[in-house]
Amino acid sequence: MNDPIHINRRSFLKSSATAGLTLGMPTILKSNPLKTASDEIRIGLIGCGAQQEVLYDTMKNIPGIRFVAACDIMMEGRLKKMVGRIRSAFGYRINHYSDAETMLEKEGKHMDAVFVATPDFWHAPHTVMALEAGCHVYCEKMMSDTLEGARSMVAAMDRTGQLCQIGHQRRSNPRYLYVLNELIRKQQICGQIVNVNGQWNRSLGSSSEKTYPEKNIHHLPDAATLRQYGFNRNISRLLDETELRKRFLNWRFYKALSGGPISDLGAHQIDIFNWFLDARPKSVQASGGRSYFDDREHFDNVMCLFDYDTPQGNARAFYQVLTTTSAGGGYYESFMGTQGTINISEREAYTKIYKESWVPSAEWRRLVDKGFLKKVSAGRPSGSPDAIASYESAPPDEYAIPGGIGLNSPYHHHIQNFFQAIRGQAKLNCDACHALESEAPIYWVNQAAETNETITFTDEHLRT
Amino acid sequence: MNQSTTHTVPVPLKTDPLAATCAILMLRIWLGLRCLQAGIEKYAGTVYISEPTQVNGVPDPNGTETVIELKEYALLNYSGLPSSLADKFQNEPFISEFLLGIYSQWLGPLLIAVGLCVLLGLATRISLLAMGLIYTSLTYGLILLNQASGIAWLGTHMVLIALALLLASYNRLELGNLLADRAGLNWLRNK
Numbered sequence: 001m002n003d004p005i006h007i008n009r010r011s012f013l014k015s016s017a018t019a020g021l022t023l024g025m026p027t028i029l030k031s032n033p034l035k036t037a038s039d040e041i042r043i044g045l046i047g048c049g050a051q052q053e054v055l056y057d058t059m060k061n062i063p064g065i066r067f068v069a070a071c072d073i074m075m076e077g078r079l080k081k082m083v084g085r086i087r088s089a090f091g092y093r094i095n096h097y098s099d100a101e102t103m104l105e106k107e108g109k110h111m112d113a114v115f116v117a118t119p120d121f122w123h124a125p126h127t128v129m130a131l132e133a134g135c136h137v138y139c140e141k142m143m144s145d146t147l148e149g150a151r152s153m154v155a156a157m158d159r160t161g162q163l164c165q166i167g168h169q170r171r172s173n174p175r176y177l178y179v180l181n182e183l184i185r186k187q188q189i190c191g192q193i194v195n196v197n198g199q200w201n202r203s204l205g206s207s208s209e210k211t212y213p214e215k216n217i218h219h220l221p222d223a224a225t226l227r228q229y230g231f232n233r234n235i236s237r238l239l240d241e242t243e244l245r246k247r248f249l250n251w252r253f254y255k256a257l258s259g260g261p262i263s264d265l266g267a268h269q270i271d272i273f274n275w276f277l278d279a280r281p282k283s284v285q286a287s288g289g290r291s292y293f294d295d296r297e298h299f300d301n302v303m304c305l306f307d308y309d310t311p312q313g314n315a316r317a318f319y320q321v322l323t324t325t326s327a328g329g330g331y332y333e334s335f336m337g338t339q340g341t342i343n344i345s346e347r348e349a350y351t352k353i354y355k356e357s358w359v360p361s362a363e364w365r366r367l368v369d370k371g372f373l374k375k376v377s378a379g380r381p382s383g384s385p386d387a388i389a390s391y392e393s394a395p396p397d398e399y400a401i402p403g404g405i406g407l408n409s410p411y412h413h414h415i416q417n418f419f420q421a422i423r424g425q426a427k428l429n430c431d432a433c434h435a436l437e438s439e440a441p442i443y444w445v446n447q448a449a450e451t452n453e454t455i456t457f458t459d460e461h462l463r464t
Numbered sequence: 465m466n467q468s469t470t471h472t473v474p475v476p477l478k479t480d481p482l483a484a485t486c487a488i489l490m491l492r493i494w495l496g497l498r499c500l501q502a503g504i505e506k507y508a509g510t511v512y513i514s515e516p517t518q519v520n521g522v523p524d525p526n527g528t529e530t531v532i533e534l535k536e537y538a539l540l541n542y543s544g545l546p547s548s549l550a551d552k553f554q555n556e557p558f559i560s561e562f563l564l565g566i567y568s569q570w571l572g573p574l575l576i577a578v579g580l581c582v583l584l585g586l587a588t589r590i591s592l593l594a595m596g597l598i599y600t601s602l603t604y605g606l607i608l609l610n611q612a613s614g615i616a617w618l619g620t621h622m623v624l625i626a627l628a629l630l631l632a633s634y635n636r637l638e639l640g641n642l643l644a645d646r647a648g649l650n651w652l653r654n655k
Contacts, residue, residue: 402524403524404529407512
């Protein structure tokens with residue numbers, strides 16, 4: 001790798017008029033580009049579980065890359081499967097390791113980028129290790145299980161000058177970019193955004209405990225390995241192999257290993273609140289409980305309320321994550337304004353736009369004529385005798401966004417952005433520093449829910 | 465007594481020859497196209513292409529794309545029996561899986577060949593007979609699956625094929641006879 005460019009990010013941030021103005025601004029750090037834009041990017045994989053498979057399935061369709069090495073503590077059934085998939089897709093063998101540190105030590109100089117998709121409590125150590133080894137890093141969200149861990153990632157990025165993209169893939173999703181840049185900012189179809197609602201409702205089936213087929217149970221790492229890699233952390237007694245394997249497969253259930261549903265699912269969406277509102281919340285209130293899974297460490301259902309001072313005025317954002325029912329429209333973020341509302345989601349089917357009935361149709365018709373929006377249906381009064389006209393607003397007209405992500409996976413553009421940044425052709429859409437600015441409030445939700453107290457954010461709470 | 469025997473061609477339908485010639489021609493075109501296209505459709509597939517979304521007359525700078533669905537024909541798309549239908553035959557004792565595979569493999573090409581023969585008028589009677597047998601085989605499958613509407617639908621085809629065979633003696637405008645006269649390919653005549 002060439003010499004990194006050092007820029008003091010914090011002094012740059014402090015020089016901005018408000019912290020909010022920097023939200024969503026791409027990093028000013030750029031890596032040293034490869035020799036040419038057509039050079040192969042050599043990739044290593046840390047963690048080869050389900051999420052890495054999702055990333056790999058997207059990456060394999062992007063030209064100009066070569067996989068070099070992969071590691072996972074589960075050699076059988078997981079690491080070997082990944083190695084086999086790469087071999088059958090690309091026709092070459094990659095080196096594989098059970099330990100990330102060993103892999104980085106031996107392969108670091110042969111790799112340009114590393115993809116980290118390990119349990120949350122390993123994100124920070126693995127990312128810092130990889131950055132120190134001279135690799136650019138794409139790390140899955142949540143950045144870390146702790147705020148300190150996330151801050152160490154930002155510090156390592158600053159220190160090494162390597163790129164560190166956090167996997168908030170909505171930040172590169174063309175539909176999200178279109179809604180923010182074109183509809184909210186330029187056309188201002190929402191008017192003043194006064195309220196935001198977001199949710200991720202997931203069924204019991206998707207939230208239930210993961211098990212491994214008994215006949216292949218030997219594929220799972222043994223107790224000594226799992227202890228060595230931290231699955232016994234923060235527990236005074238030595239857990240037996242069965243307990244450790246349960247924690248290995250279901251690390252999201254444990255406070256020592258993850259931030260629970262609010263960070264697992266909420267991180268993506270609360271990030272969108274901050275990005276779209278161009279502000280950081282002033283405070284958070286939260287409520288949570290173990291409504292169904294009463295043996296779990298984390299709350300299974302959490303609701304929280306953020307208070308914002310946006311450039312347009314005061315707004316509140318409500319977010320709920322339910323791991324006990326998928327009813328209520330799946331997962332989306334809804335930006336409710338005085339003139340219109342945009343429901344947006346990674347699922348195109350959940351993306352809908354509504355015009356407030358009092359807003360004259362002519363302006364929206366102009367947007368439809370120019371291709372900014374598609375008209376779906378006119379609002380229809382229910383006409384039923386139980387609709388009391390004097391109490392009820394007229395129903396809004398429904399519109400849609402004209403385009404989407406095409407045939408690409410939701411991860412495609414974010415990974416592509418990472419590769420382009422490595423080649424010096426783009427700036428990262430979600431570098432570690434900006435990701436942490438947005439993620440920092442999320443670290444306080446669980447505490448607010450546990451204490452039932454409003455947390456008013458200070459610079460210390462949210463500093464990066 | 466000098467008796468002369470006259471050989472008369474039986475006329476199955478009492479009609480004037482011109483009308484009958486037109487009728488058999490129409491039936492040939494209808495049945496031929498129907499069969500030919502049914503065969504060709506077995507090679508049909510769908511391709512999706514993504515294009516930059518046009519906003520205000522220019523491609524959206526945010527990179528949104530619009531997916532367009534296109535129909536295409538290719539040998540690789542071939543699917544003889546729809547998988548939904550083939551799956552249903554799995555549990556049918558009267559259907560051999562091995563024979564079903566062969567049938568599925570040849571159904572498309574057969575429909576195309578027979579459809580072309582009927583349309584162009586190559587060995588019209590034999591081609592119509594072959595077409596009838598293909599539709600009978602398809603009908604048999606639908607009988608096993610108890611799909612009454614499909615059986616009735618194929619039944620209408622059988623009526624048209626039978627009618628075309630009855631009118632075959634009026635078949636004039638056909639390529640088979642032309643090739644037989646010009647190139648001596650008698651086997652292509654309207655037999």
